[in-house]
Amino acid sequence: MSLHIHDLRATLEDGTEILKGVTLDIPKGEVHAIMGPNGSGKSTLSKVIAGHEGYLVTGGSVTLDGQDIFSMSIDERSRAGIFLAFQYPSEVPGVSNANFIRAALQARLPQGEELDAVAYYHRLYAKMDLLEIDRKFTARSVNEGFSGGEKKRNEVLQLMMLEPLYGILDETDSGLDIDALKIVAKGVNAMRAPHRGFLLITHYQRLLDYIKPDYVHVMAEGRIVRSGGPELAHELEKDGYEFLKDLAPA
Amino acid sequence: MNSPVPAPTPSAALPALPAWFTSRQQAAWSRYLAIPTPKRGDEMWRFSNIKQLDFTGFSRSTGVPAVKEDGATSLSPHEKTGILPVIPDRQDACLPLDLIARSSGLEDTAAKLIFINETLVHSQSSLPAGVLCLSLAEALVSHSALVETHFMKQEPRLGSAKFAALHEASVVNGVFVHVPDDVEVAHPIEIHHWLAGSNTLIFPHTLVVTGRHAKVRVVEMFRSADDLQPGLAIAFNDLAAGPGSKLDYVAIQAFNELSRVIQINETAAARDATTTGFVLNTGAAWARNESLSRLEGPGARSDMLSVSIAAHAQEYDQRTFQHHVSPGAFSDLLYKNLLYDFAGTIFSGLISVDEGAHHTDAYQTCRNLLMSDTCEANSMPGLEINADQVKCSHGSTSSQISEEEIFYLRARGIDSAAARQLIARGFSIEVLARLGDEPLESLVIGFMDEKFASIAKASN
Numbered sequence: 001m002s003l004h005i006h007d008l009r010a011t012l013e014d015g016t017e018i019l020k021g022v023t024l025d026i027p028k029g030e031v032h033a034i035m036g037p038n039g040s041g042k043s044t045l046s047k048v049i050a051g052h053e054g055y056l057v058t059g060g061s062v063t064l065d066g067q068d069i070f071s072m073s074i075d076e077r078s079r080a081g082i083f084l085a086f087q088y089p090s091e092v093p094g095v096s097n098a099n100f101i102r103a104a105l106q107a108r109l110p111q112g113e114e115l116d117a118v119a120y121y122h123r124l125y126a127k128m129d130l131l132e133i134d135r136k137f138t139a140r141s142v143n144e145g146f147s148g149g150e151k152k153r154n155e156v157l158q159l160m161m162l163e164p165l166y167g168i169l170d171e172t173d174s175g176l177d178i179d180a181l182k183i184v185a186k187g188v189n190a191m192r193a194p195h196r197g198f199l200l201i202t203h204y205q206r207l208l209d210y211i212k213p214d215y216v217h218v219m220a221e222g223r224i225v226r227s228g229g230p231e232l233a234h235e236l237e238k239d240g241y242e243f244l245k246d247l248a249p250a
Numbered sequence: 251m252n253s254p255v256p257a258p259t260p261s262a263a264l265p266a267l268p269a270w271f272t273s274r275q276q277a278a279w280s281r282y283l284a285i286p287t288p289k290r291g292d293e294m295w296r297f298s299n300i301k302q303l304d305f306t307g308f309s310r311s312t313g314v315p316a317v318k319e320d321g322a323t324s325l326s327p328h329e330k331t332g333i334l335p336v337i338p339d340r341q342d343a344c345l346p347l348d349l350i351a352r353s354s355g356l357e358d359t360a361a362k363l364i365f366i367n368e369t370l371v372h373s374q375s376s377l378p379a380g381v382l383c384l385s386l387a388e389a390l391v392s393h394s395a396l397v398e399t400h401f402m403k404q405e406p407r408l409g410s411a412k413f414a415a416l417h418e419a420s421v422v423n424g425v426f427v428h429v430p431d432d433v434e435v436a437h438p439i440e441i442h443h444w445l446a447g448s449n450t451l452i453f454p455h456t457l458v459v460t461g462r463h464a465k466v467r468v469v470e471m472f473r474s475a476d477d478l479q480p481g482l483a484i485a486f487n488d489l490a491a492g493p494g495s496k497l498d499y500v501a502i503q504a505f506n507e508l509s510r511v512i513q514i515n516e517t518a519a520a521r522d523a524t525t526t527g528f529v530l531n532t533g534a535a536w537a538r539n540e541s542l543s544r545l546e547g548p549g550a551r552s553d554m555l556s557v558s559i560a561a562h563a564q565e566y567d568q569r570t571f572q573h574h575v576s577p578g579a580f581s582d583l584l585y586k587n588l589l590y591d592f593a594g595t596i597f598s599g600l601i602s603v604d605e606g607a608h609h610t611d612a613y614q615t616c617r618n619l620l621m622s623d624t625c626e627a628n629s630m631p632g633l634e635i636n637a638d639q640v641k642c643s644h645g646s647t648s649s650q651i652s653e654e655e656i657f658y659l660r661a662r663g664i665d666s667a668a669a670r671q672l673i674a675r676g677f678s679i680e681v682l683a684r685l686g687d688e689p690l691e692s693l694v695i696g697f698m699d700e701k702f703a704s705i706a707k708a709s710n
Contacts, residue, residue, distance in 0.1 A: 050661050053653065078663035090658035094676025103672060104662040141676065158662065 001065045002027040003049075003082075003166045003197055009059035010048045018044045020222035021060065024199075026166065031198040033208055035233065036219035037241045042201045043087060045219070046170040050084040051077050064166065079108055081165030085155035085172050092142035097154065098124065100142045101161050108162075127160045131187050148175035156187040167191065168199045173207035185210030205237035220244045268394040271401075278418035285412040294409030297596045297628045298567050302510055302536040308451040308482045310420070311367030345446060346371045349475060353442040356469065356689050360437040366444045366475070367452050368423040375439075381466075382428040383439055386455055389426035397426060400459050400490045404516045408540035408569040413512050417453050417484045424455030424486075427468060431461035431492070438467040438500075438690065445483060445505060446475035456487040460495035460523075467498040469690065471697075473533070474506035480535075481509040488516055491523035493547065498526040500690065502697050505533035507562065512538045519579070521547025528685060530694055531558035531566050532701035542571040545579035545610075554583040555685070557678045557694075559701045560593035560625070562708065570599040572614065574607040577637070583614040586681050588674050589625035590705055598630040601644060605636040614644040619651065619677050621670065667709070671702050 003026040010019040018041045026032050034042050048055050051074035062069045069077050106115050131153050143151050152172050188211050216232040217224045288295045350372050353364045361375035361383045370385045389397050406414035443454050458468050491497040511534045519525045531537050543552035558566045572581040587595040597616040618627035629646035651673050659669035682691045
């Protein structure tokens with residue numbers, strides 16, 4: 001049981017190839033981190049898995065526990081168990097956070113079944129407390145006027161509420177101070193479980209001090225160029241991405 | 251063919267209308283005949299669908315079958331309006347009871363009045379002493395001088411002078427609310443208007459007057475008895491806010507989509523008065539709203555608000571006028587339109603600052619959210635400033651939902667249709683929040699959600 005990415009190729013609408021054959025297997029229970037310089041295709045990988053329509057898949061496959069996700073719409077993928085924590089979450093004016101998360105949960109229920117509101121708020125408040133989010137947050141419009149840290153905490157709150165099978169975190173650490181980073185990591189660590197896999201996309205090793213990955217991969221120019229254990233992150237932190245120069249792709 | 255319904259005969263028991271009123275009606279009728287019908291090319295009717303002004307085929311309602319709420323029929327004149335009831339035929343006998351039952355609204359109201367066409371069929375109230383809330387027909391007799399002081403005082407200047415004259419010449423009933431000095435009405439006064447029968451024409455009129463430091467909120471709902479019969483309403487609401495008073499008026503227009511409506515609002519705000527006018531449009535094939543706020547004293551404030559959800563081939567045509575007569579007054583307009591399918595909206599707004607109306611603050615914003623590629627939103631904001639030290643701004647935008655926003659919601663498992671509805675609803679919420687009254691917001695949201703559901707159903 002895994003999120004399996006095989007020889008994935010994707011282009012922008014103008015035909016520019018961004019992913020040039022990515023292969024990666026994320027079994028349940030494991031946390032994988034992808035690191036790499038800007039423009040290496042890390043964020044694109046996450047968006048293609050989530051179903052962003054700005055990219056065209058030109059080859060390869062992604063399967064969720066054996067199920068082809070490219071036959072599913074964006075929202076079907078989410079309901080099937082994929083969660084993308086956005087690097088730049090959208091603002092949704094006039095839609096309160098509480099109603100937004102509720103709508104997402106409601107979408108997972110069979111037609112005609114109503115979410116139990118009391119149980120919902122009980123659970124929501126418990127997760128908010130863990131992420132040190134003020135109660136007033138529920139009435140605020142989704143991400144509108146949020147600080148960078150608040151937006152990222154909101155992403156992790158949604159992750160905790162939706163309980164996906166696979167969580168993909170796209171640069172969740174960017175723009176966070178150390179305290180906010182610790183809180184976000186606390187939320188993600190609370191969600192680590194034998195029945196859940198994670199893919200962390202990050203530019204910096206710092207996040208991995210708080211969310212310990214099982215494996216670290218390096219992405220460059222649309223491919224995974226190195227894979228290793230957690231020690232690889234420290235090596236990259238020390239030596240940077242200089243070594244990539246020696247891996248001149250064909 | 252339906253059997254002809256007997257027309258209400260003026261009853262001997264009906265008290266005579268005051269002379270000032272009948273002479274005004276006659277003058278208005280002459281004016282109606284003299285004013286030319288708006289035509290293509292008239293500035294006030296720019297972009298309008300002039301064809302909608304052909305009212306051929308519509309006729310006055312002939313009353314409603316009178317059935318008391320206990321189910322017994324009555325043949326005596328209505329106790330308040332004096333209008334003689336029509337003998338119910340079998341088909342219509344249950345209509346009033348059915349409509350009274352369907353007139354749900356706010357939980358807490360200070361008064362509730364229900365009209366079927368122009369007949370008051372239900373009225374209940376628990377108003378503070380001194381507050382008048384009665385049918386216009388009754389008020390014309392019992393409080394003639396008070397009604398005369400405030401009835402249709404302002405010059406209609408937004409294009410519908412002809413229809414305002416027709417209204418004035420034809421009006422037989424409506425609501426008169428008068429709140430004396432220093433009296434606050436805690437809960438809203440709720441008025442239901444039901445348009446019943448085929449090709450029925452009604453002239454609802456609501457006159458609300460507040461004394462010094464008085465406070466009241468009036469909520470009107472306009473609906474059709476069924477979805478299949480076209481109707482026409484030429485409605486007028488006349489609001490006169492006395493010094494330091496607070497007067498809020500909410501109109502929910504949810505007629506069936508075969509009907510047409512012209513709704514004229516005229517608000518006068520005296521020194522330090524605060525007025526809020528809100529219009530929701532979800533119904534009618536075509537609606538023309540003209541809203542005029544006149545700031546008559548320093549410290550006066552007028553908030554002009556509207557949400558319109560236009561779908562299918564609906565057309566909403568809104569014209570507004572923020573008239574700063576006095577220095578030191580404030581007005582703020584926020585209109586939001588959601589457009590689906592082949593729908594069209596027109597917004598034409600003018601802020602006019604008279605000579606000497608210094609230190610005016612006036613703002614105007616119209617936002618259109620285009621939900622299809624085939625809808626059409628026209629906006630014509632305008633300013634006329636003849637005073638100094640004035641703060642004014644006007645802006646109008648049209649946009650579509652961003653793909654990134656839709657992607658974000660869908661990535662949370664919300665399907666495309668539900669995501670678009672959430673965003674559309676959210677777009678409108680900013681306006682409702684300005685009402686600052688949760689039960690009222692919920693009531694309005696209920697009507698909006700009904701419209702969203704009908705849009706979703708039609709697109710399936």
